[in-house]
Amino acid sequence: MSKLVEMTGIEKYFPGVHALKNVQFDIAPGEVHALMGENGAGKSTLMKILSGIYQRDGGDLVINGQSVSPTTPGEAQDLGIGIIHQELSLMNDLTAAQNIFIGREPRKSFGRLDEAALNAQTAEIFESMNLDMDPTVPVGSLTIAKQQMVEIAKALSFRSKVLIMDEPTAALNDAEIAELFVIIRGLKAEGVGIVYISHKMDELKQIADRVTVMRDGEYVGTVGAAETPISQIIAMMVGREVNEEPLEVPDLGDAEVSLKVTGLNRGRDIQNVSFSVQRGEILGFAGLMGAGRTEVARAIFGADARDGGVIEVHGQSVNIRTPSDAVKAGIGYLSEDRKHFGLATGMNVRDNIALSSLDLFSKGGQLDEAAMASTTQEFIRRLGIRTPSDTQEVRLLSGGNQQKVVIAKWLLRDCDILIFDEPTRGIDIGAKSEIYKLLEELAAEGKTIIVISSELPEIMRLSHRIAVMCEGRLTGILPGGKDTTQEDIMQLATQREAAMRVVETVQ
Structure with missing residues (x-):
């Protein structure tokens, strides 16, 4: 089969760094080719060479059968290469159509903007994607998932035959991911090649045809996604086996209750939530997007005002109105958006x-x-x-x-109680393992840990107990370790009323 892209022997140097060493990669029409590796493996550098952001220092790049050397993203676009970055680059005050064709808008006589043609061309692209969206909708009013669809449409407007998707599902819930996968399969059917970069291992079996793994700037190998165990791909990425088995849940006995929350309320976001956590325990919070997990954490930390409820730290009621109050009480909060709120x-x-x-x-x-x-x-x-x-x-x-x-x-700050909101979002599999080990060590030292995660394998891997939320309510608390399945968690995550199977919370 002819290839859309063939990269062989690619070399890249930065001052003092040999970033890429004899790397190879290719993609065929109608293929989803996943590019995997830890952070710093060289994935982004390789794709920046393909998309014209960087120029290679060695090797050959062949696009549509011709050896080429794009020196700008514009040149790469003209060659049919589109890239959708993890950080979306849309203008919220403009419509979907205006975002897609900005700088290339159809014009009438005397240079006047042809709004009708602009919207018609956008509608044509949306139709080719089987996407039901109004071209005139302001982008700022769309969900992240829909904004991502606009980014894909923008890339297709350049007649891209290769789409590079960098962490496309990082901020999407399960329903939105399913919607994105429908779009990707439609693009495959049209012969578009998709380079798929993700740290979510479970997505490989769902969407990828082949997987290429990089490590430390070098090519490790290419395998078929369907027939290759995830454990083998992980081992290729990190150069060692990574233990993903649930931890052994320790018997905390009558250990002190470090944090007790009773009747926490905040509008419709948090409705009468009560739970407690012992010293040395890791309590996981699971639930679908919008279930109220982050809202609970922010209310406890004083980042958002609560309507009611009692918070006790080491048996003493505390009045937390601001994050400063929480820190004084020994509570630390690591936000899901570390770049904006943590660093x-x-x-x-x-x-x-x-x-x-x-x-x-x-x-x-x-x-x-x-x-x-x-x-x-x-x-x-x-x-x-x-x-x-x-x-x-x-x-x-x-x-x-x-x-x-x-x-x-x-x-x-010597915080005794640490709340981790999506602690491994955007982090590669090797670094995830290190974070997991660190959290377990902190719990073993007597810290009280709360972990909020959208990844069920992560919640099951880390938690001594699992609190599940749905639409602002705590619907159940399950045991951690091997005693709980993903189906158990999802059952509670999709029902508003409290379930019968609940592990008694510590009083």
């Missing part, structure tokens, strides 16, 4: 770790820089943060190491 990405590792604890390093109105540096180095060693130095800008670290910096920040 100052333009600052270095040392400053990010110390930022919430500057009072600990203040001497006579001045910061003790030596103490800050020493403490930061201690956390870098303790958490295994991979960084050239503590003065490295956080934005240059991988997602897993950025998450460790946020964890270090809260550990420095």
Whole structure:
């Protein structure tokens, strides 16, 4: 079969770094080819070469049978290469049609915008995608999933024959993922080749035809998705086997109840939620998108005002109205959006770790820089943060190491209760394993851990108990470990009223 793209012997150098070493990759018409690897494996660099953002330093790039060297994204688009980045680049105040054809709008005489033609051309693209969407809808009013469809339509408007999708399901719920997969299968039927980059291993069996794995800038191998076990792909990615079995749930006995929440309410988002967590326990929160899990965490942390409810920390009722109140009570919250709410990405590792604890390093109105540096180095060693130095800008670290910096920040505050909201979102499989191990170590040290995750395997892998929410209500609490199945969780996640099978919460 002829290939849409063939990349062989690709080399790329940056100052002091050999980023790609003799890498190969190809894609055929009507194929979904997954590109897998840990953060820093070279996936993005390879795709930036294909899409004209970077130029290769060696090797050959063949598109539609011709050796080419696109030097700009525009040149790559002209060759039929489209890319949909994880961070969508749409303008919310413009319509879907205006976003798709911005800078290329059809014109009438004297240069006037032809709105009718603009909307008709957009409707034609939507129809080819079997997508029911009004071309005149403002993009800002659409869900993330629908915005992603607009991005796909924009790429197709350039007559792209190859679409690069970077983490396309990172912010989607299960129903939206199913909708996206319908679009992808339609594109396959039209002969479009899809390069699919994702950290979600369960998606490979659903959508990918082949899988190419990279590690440390090198090509590891290409395998068929259907016949290759996930465990083998993971081993190819990380160079070792990763344990994904549920943890052994410890017997906490009569360990102290660190956090008790009773009758928590906030409008329709949180309705009479009650639970408790012991010292040394990991309590997972599961549920579908919009179930109210993050809202519960934000209300406990004081980020959102609550309408009612009692919060007790170590047996004492606490009045938490602001995040500062929560921190004083020993509660830390790691947001699902670490880049916006957990990190100052333009600052270095040392400053990010110390930022919430500057009072600990203040001497006579001045910061003790030596103490800050020493403490930061201690956390870098303790958490295994991979960084050239503590003065490295956080934005240059991988997602897993950025998450460790946020964890270090809260550990420095000596918070006894840590709430992790989507702790491994956008993090590769190897880094996930390290985060899991770290959370288990923190629990073993006596920290109280709450984990919110949209990934059921992650919840089952980590949790001693699993609290399940649906439409603002806590519908059940299940045992962790091997005693609970995904079907048990989904049954509770799709029913509003409390289920019969509930493990008694700690009183």
